[in-house]
Amino acid sequence: MRRETGGEHLGGREGHPSHTPASVPSTRSGSPSPRLPGLLAALCDRLPVDRAVVLERVFETVSAPDDPLLSRFIAAQPAAGLAHQLAEIARAWRTEAPGMTGSGLALALATARSFPRPRPAQVVVSGPMSAALPTRLTSGVAVEVIRSADTSLLIASFAAHGARDVVTEIGRAVGRGVQVDLLLEESTQAAAAFTALPDKVHVWHRVGASAVLHAKLIAADRHTALLGSANLTDRALSDNIELGVVLRDPSTVEPLVAHFRWLLAPENRVMRRA
Known part of the structure; x- marks a missing residue:
């Protein structure tokens, strides 16, 4: 899911500017790489499939990273480190893709989950x-x-x-x-x-x-x-x-x-x- 960085913009041709929506993190050379894809992939590594599906359903019901429903869900997580991990995702969502809906984030998480990869210890x-x-x-x-x-x-x-x-x-x-x-x-x-x-x-x-x-x-x-x-x-x-x-x-x-x-x-x- 990580976007490659480089001097050429998606959709642009040589000599012509390319327009990037404000809600999508810039991939211009020299800009920081977006954290959100990696955070979602790490979450998939941690969660069993059934719990990942539950989280996707939660994301589908929230409208934005500052939605109180998401804040309450994060605060209620008992597993060590999980609340912190979800809070980091909410922060990256807010700074890198504020125009993305909760349904969009749920789709991104489902996409990361659908591509099996070696899972770390x-x-x-x-x-x-x-x-x-x-x-x-x-x-x-x-x-x-x-x-x-x-x-x-x-x-x-x-x-x-x-x-x-x-x-x-x-x-x-x-x-x-x-x-x-x-x-x-x-x-x-x-x-x-x-x-x-x-x-x-x-x-x-x-x-x-x-x-x-x-x-x-x-x-x-x-x-x-x-x-x-x-x-x-x-x-x-x-x-x-x-x-x-x-x-x-x-x-x-x-x-x-x-x-x-x-x-x-x-x-x-x-x-x-x-």
Whole structure:
């Protein structure tokens, strides 16, 4: 969506001036590049599709960047950094394209969303959330990653307790035919948190007692993975100070999943079915 800058104006011919509407940022050589396209693209990188669609509908209902409805919507956002991100978009809209309607901004956001591109790693945290980074809470991201699985889920955790939303979402994944493998530390009795799940779920423990399974991973198919310090416990997912990242680049996620699948292969004698 970023407009190229240069000495030639769109619609102009050599020797003839070109007229640029006042509501469109100038792309004349030496002028600052417009920020609005990049801000909208960054917002698409952050938001799941369903939340992006909700935001597009909000934009369609507002008339201008100073519309009180938009201000109230921005102020009501609980996710860390999201209100700041939306406020930056409103400021860029006001300075760069004040004549654009809310419907026009909604169309721009929908256009950015419709062109898939590699998505950067996203920071997730548990515990207190600041506005320093556009982060999301671990509990919500864990459920979202599980929900995105079409064929397989590979989940590893040192400890597990409670985490009802995660357990419920795993059960739903099993119901739609997803193969689920849980790699759990036996010494913490982590498997007890998943006893309500169907027998189709495979539970794995580390072979031998010389070391433990300490990894924390939720991998959906081979396209998305949540890595971090949080175990699948209520405190770790919400209250403890924990840190993680979501990877949505298949070229990174695929070898990661392949490594854990190698750990599960019986001939490698690393993991055993419980």
